[in-house]
Amino acid sequence: MAGHLSSGTHFLQGNEAIAEAAMIAGCRFFAGYPITPASEISEYLATHLPKIGGIMIQMEDEIASIGAIIGASWAGAKAMTATSGPGFSLMQENIGYAFMTETPCVVVDVQRSGPSTGQATKCAQGDVMQSRWGTHGDYASIVLSPNSVEEMFYLTIHAFNLAEQYRTPVILLADEIVAHMREQIHIPPAESIDIVNRRKPKTQEERFFGGEEVPPMPSIGEGHNVAVTGSTHDEFGRRFTADPGVHQNLVTRLVGKIRNNAELVMDFEAYNATDCEIGFITYGCTSRAAYEAIEMARNNGINAGLIRLKTLWPFPERIVQSMARNAKKIIVPEMNVQQLFFEVERATKGATEVIPVNKIGGGEMLTPEELYSQLKGSEN
Amino acid sequence: MEMPFSSGNYLRGVPFPFCAGCGGTTVANVFLRAVHELGHRNLQGFVFCSGIGCSSWIPSPHFKADSIHTTHGRSIPVATGVKLMRPNLNVVVFGGDGDIVGIGLGHLIHAARRNLDVTVIMVNNMIYGMTGGQVAPTTPQEVKTSTTPYGGFERPLDAVSLVASAGASYAARVTTAHIQQLKGTIKKALKTKGFSFIEVVSQCPTAYGRRAGFKNAGEMLHWMRDHSISIREAQKLSENEVKGKIVIGDFVDRKLPTLTERIQSTIKKASKDGPD
Numbered sequence: 327m328a329g330h331l332s333s334g335t336h337f338l339q340g341n342e343a344i345a346e347a348a349m350i351a352g353c354r355f356f357a358g359y360p361i362t363p364a365s366e367i368s369e370y371l372a373t374h375l376p377k378i379g380g381i382m383i384q385m386e387d388e389i390a391s392i393g394a395i396i397g398a399s400w401a402g403a404k405a406m407t408a409t410s411g412p413g414f415s416l417m418q419e420n421i422g423y424a425f426m427t428e429t430p431c432v433v434v435d436v437q438r439s440g441p442s443t444g445q446a447t448k449c450a451q452g453d454v455m456q457s458r459w460g461t462h463g464d465y466a467s468i469v470l471s472p473n474s475v476e477e478m479f480y481l482t483i484h485a486f487n488l489a490e491q492y493r494t495p496v497i498l499l500a501d502e503i504v505a506h507m508r509e510q511i512h513i514p515p516a517e518s519i520d521i522v523n524r525r526k527p528k529t530q531e532e533r534f535f536g537g538e539e540v541p542p543m544p545s546i547g548e549g550h551n552v553a554v555t556g557s558t559h560d561e562f563g564r565r566f567t568a569d570p571g572v573h574q575n576l577v578t579r580l581v582g583k584i585r586n587n588a589e590l591v592m593d594f595e596a597y598n599a600t601d602c603e604i605g606f607i608t609y610g611c612t613s614r615a616a617y618e619a620i621e622m623a624r625n626n627g628i629n630a631g632l633i634r635l636k637t638l639w640p641f642p643e644r645i646v647q648s649m650a651r652n653a654k655k656i657i658v659p660e661m662n663v664q665q666l667f668f669e670v671e672r673a674t675k676g677a678t679e680v681i682p683v684n685k686i687g688g689g690e691m692l693t694p695e696e697l698y699s700q701l702k703g704s705e706n
Numbered sequence: 707m708e709m710p711f712s713s714g715n716y717l718r719g720v721p722f723p724f725c726a727g728c729g730g731t732t733v734a735n736v737f738l739r740a741v742h743e744l745g746h747r748n749l750q751g752f753v754f755c756s757g758i759g760c761s762s763w764i765p766s767p768h769f770k771a772d773s774i775h776t777t778h779g780r781s782i783p784v785a786t787g788v789k790l791m792r793p794n795l796n797v798v799v800f801g802g803d804g805d806i807v808g809i810g811l812g813h814l815i816h817a818a819r820r821n822l823d824v825t826v827i828m829v830n831n832m833i834y835g836m837t838g839g840q841v842a843p844t845t846p847q848e849v850k851t852s853t854t855p856y857g858g859f860e861r862p863l864d865a866v867s868l869v870a871s872a873g874a875s876y877a878a879r880v881t882t883a884h885i886q887q888l889k890g891t892i893k894k895a896l897k898t899k900g901f902s903f904i905e906v907v908s909q910c911p912t913a914y915g916r917r918a919g920f921k922n923a924g925e926m927l928h929w930m931r932d933h934s935i936s937i938r939e940a941q942k943l944s945e946n947e948v949k950g951k952i953v954i955g956d957f958v959d960r961k962l963p964t965l966t967e968r969i970q971s972t973i974k975k976a977s978k979d980g981p982d
């Protein structure tokens with residue numbers, strides 16, 4: 327798959343890394359609506375996608391944007407949209423539709439301060455729970471959280487791969503700081519990057535909406551007479567709007583294909599996680615300060631550790647539980663008024679004390695010094 | 707050489723769920739006749755997108771074809787993604803007036819402005835049928851609905867004029883009381899390059915008819931036939947004289963560059979020399 331840049335070392339903005347990675351992952355359709363701090367993604371793709379035969383179209387709003395990528399996905403394309411909080415809110419109904427119809431697609435939410443228009447250009451991590459529970463009804467989501475420009479690149483490719491593998495929408499939950507920073511990244515040769523493509527049906531008669539955990543996905547226009555519906559349907563796509571069994575089978579399988587594969591999906595980075603006295607559970611831009619705080623702690627003889635979540639949902643609860651077994655305290659720093667904190671509390675089931683550290687407003691990050699003083703203060 | 711019409715070529719055999727006398731059944735049947743008369747032996751090469759509502763059930767899952775039954779009001783954005791990635795397919799959207807010009811109105815106008823090459827068939831039964839008879843953006847002001855029990859306080863929308871002025875290649879209105887004209891209009895729309903829009907004024911005896919004082923579907927059809935005038939006639943009359951009439955016919959029928967043509971030429975340009 328071709329991107330715009332050749333392999334080698336480049337100095338890129340986080341949003342550019344997302345756009346570049348999308349092309350390498352095989353994205354050939356992008357629809358979006360302008361919003362800070364995500365617009366650079368559509369601008370980059372507007373310039374470079376047509377050069378490789380792809381299409382970027384600016385739609386009339388975010389509802390139309392996600393609608394268009396769903397259509398493009400059924401037309402056989404890998405497709406993506408990118409937005410920030412207000413647009414992410416507008417997309418929620420169709421994110422549920424993509425989940426229900428098993429439509430692979432990637433939705434980037436570059437988080438900014440909310441609720442509402444909030445502080446539109448400033449960083450925040452306030453969409454953690456929305457990314458998990460934003461649409462209505464029962465569902466499970468896959469949400470990835472990058473903390474560097476290079477990881478914007480790799481997790482974008484990973485997001486496409488997971489979407490194709492599990493036939494589900496995948497959310498790349500970035501934030502303004504990582505999206506707008508510029509860092510050096512190394513783009514490996516195309517042939518060394520693993521690209522997953524959706525499994526296509528072998529015959530005309532297969533079941534495209536059940537019969538196995540992740541059924542094969544035909545494209546429209548290939549003679550399958552596929553009937554796609556967001557209403558409750560059986561494995562052949564037939565609508566059943568009242569039958570309890572059909573609904574139960576469908577939704578249990580859809581949630582199950584993510585829950586049952588959670589161990590395969592979830593990804594994290596751990597440092598001294600299971601033997602530390604005090605640990606951080608961290609993600610996104612905030613984790614950058616946490617790493618520095620750990621370094622300070624080590625230099626001062628404090629036995630601190632860290633888990634950085636690359637997958638927020640499904641929540642990597644086993645590693646969090648192993649940290650809780652030995653750590654006296656777990657600190658959860660976030661740029662919101664406590665969100666993942668509650669999930670950590672839930673997962674650790676009282677095994678240890680969980681301490682939230684929060685900062686909102688002005689897009690200001692928690693500093694390494696602030697986090698270090700929390701570590702120190704929690705020592706006894 | 708004319709092949710006889712056989713519904714089995716076009717339908718899966720799942721019965722339509724519509725009430726007796728519903729105009730939705732008429733629209734479905736006439737559409738398939740039109741497709742047949744255009745020489746399509748089946749619906750391969752077609753994709754149907756629809757939203758939520760009784761009228762959105764016309765293609766899905768009844769037509770033996772690919773169909774995407776989307777969320778309420780969002781069929782046109784989904785059709786946009788489909789058409790852009792598969793320009794060779796005939797993409798047809800079905801929906802009710804609530805779906806297309808209530809919740810989905812913005813998408814309709816933008817699709818017309820872009821001259822996206824899809825056909826949108828809006829079944830205007832002047833009411834929200836599926837949800838039980840609430841006021842629609844198309845309900846005549848004097849008709850009482852479940853959410854306007856004292857009568858409406860808004861002016862109904864002229865969707866065809868709106869689409870025409872937004873830049874569509876083709877925009878027409880017809881009713882289910884004019885079967886031959888309906889069929890001809892559908893054929894024309896399907897042959898149009900660019901955006902084609904048909905508003906089919908239709909009868910919903912269940913949720914609209916009884917509220918508007920009709921005894922049955924037959925009465926509604928007579929009323930529609932008697933109150934329709936052609937756009938050519940309407941143009942000779944004053945606004946007052948046209949009031950209360952259904953103006954039918956082609957509002958625009960013209961050749962304009964289409965969205966797929968423009969996008970394809972952008973791709974050609976970009977892949978040759980880049981944006982600078």
Ligand SMILES: Cc1ncc(C[n+]2csc(CCOP(=O)(O)OP(=O)(O)O)c2C)c(N)n1
Nearest residue numbers: 758759760761778802803804805834835836
């Ligand atoms: C977002 C959303 N809002 C409301 C509804 C409920 N709803 C279902 S169908 C419908 C309107 C039906 O009217 P119309 O589109 O005119 O179709 P008809 O049933 O009259 O053919 C509404 C409001 C919904 N499904 N989704």
Ligand code: SF4
Nearest residue numbers: 724725728760835910
């Ligand atoms: S409620 Fe009205 S629109 Fe719906 S099926 Fe019955 S008659 Fe048709």
